[in-house]
Amino acid sequence: MTVLVRARDLSGGYGGAPAIDGLDFTLRAGERVGLLGPNGGGKTTLFRAVLGELPVVRGGLAVATRCAVVPQTERSRLDFPVSALDVALMGTLARLPWWRRPGRADRRAACEALERVGLGAEARRTFGELSGGQRQRVLIARALVQDAGLLLLDEPFTGLDEPSSRRLEGLLAELAADGRGLLISTHEVDQARAWDLVLCLNRAQIAFGAPDEVLTRPVLERTYGAQVVELPGGGRGVMPAHHHDHDHEPDRA
Numbered sequence: 001m002t003v004l005v006r007a008r009d010l011s012g013g014y015g016g017a018p019a020i021d022g023l024d025f026t027l028r029a030g031e032r033v034g035l036l037g038p039n040g041g042g043k044t045t046l047f048r049a050v051l052g053e054l055p056v057v058r059g060g061l062a063v064a065t066r067c068a069v070v071p072q073t074e075r076s077r078l079d080f081p082v083s084a085l086d087v088a089l090m091g092t093l094a095r096l097p098w099w100r101r102p103g104r105a106d107r108r109a110a111c112e113a114l115e116r117v118g119l120g121a122e123a124r125r126t127f128g129e130l131s132g133g134q135r136q137r138v139l140i141a142r143a144l145v146q147d148a149g150l151l152l153l154d155e156p157f158t159g160l161d162e163p164s165s166r167r168l169e170g171l172l173a174e175l176a177a178d179g180r181g182l183l184i185s186t187h188e189v190d191q192a193r194a195w196d197l198v199l200c201l202n203r204a205q206i207a208f209g210a211p212d213e214v215l216t217r218p219v220l221e222r223t224y225g226a227q228v229v230e231l232p233g234g235g236r237g238v239m240p241a242h243h244h245d246h247d248h249e250p251d252r253a
Ligand SMILES: Nc1ncnc2c1ncn2[C@@H]1O[C@H](COP(=O)(O)OP(=O)(O)OP(=O)(O)O)[C@@H](O)[C@H]1O
Pocket: 014, 019, 037, 038, 039, 040, 041, 042, 043, 044, 045, 046
């Protein structure tokens, strides 16, 4: 399969110590790669490197396709009176010269993308009135209109209920089957199990490979520090960083 992203000993950051250090991975067309890491682990920084927004300090990063970001909908402005179609149509702006307004063909492409994500009937609805899962799918439609071969999804399952999550998972599987690459950031271990490959990142690359091989207790503990806990009733959880970060001294008797 075509290689879309290849990182070799990649390090980059914001001028001080590297925020990502020594990354080695390959993402091919048709693959869904989960990007797992704690707060501040470098997930957003890696996205920015892939988008070409961050100078590479060391190593190499080759990106062989157009990329589009699918942001968290919580961070999107929800009080604009824009329709789902308007948001999808924004995807055409990346392709148009600055002096051209979107035309009929662009509107058709935006409508088709909304159909593709199962929201053809919601095109006229106000973006902010849609459910979280629907907004996420509109933002995916926008990325499809950008004709992106690689989608960078920033914690797309945050705040979604179970049916919306299943539906989104199904859509991501279809997009991968179409030959797109997906890089999907998440805090959640169980979410990462759903993907073809997982990249564990805590500034340095901790592991990269199939979920069964990668998501072991030692790897998770190195990814999250000491934050992996056994859950009552079985399974493992990762404590959110703010529950036990260094800001709080342990109680002393
Ligand atoms: N614009 C910036 N300038 C300087 N340092 C930055 C900048 N953005 C991020 N950093 C630093 O780079 C490191 C990695 O941050 P990054 O946002 O990539 O992590 P993340 O995994 O996306 O975290 P989160 O899950 O909380 O979004 C952090 O130490 C952060 O403080």
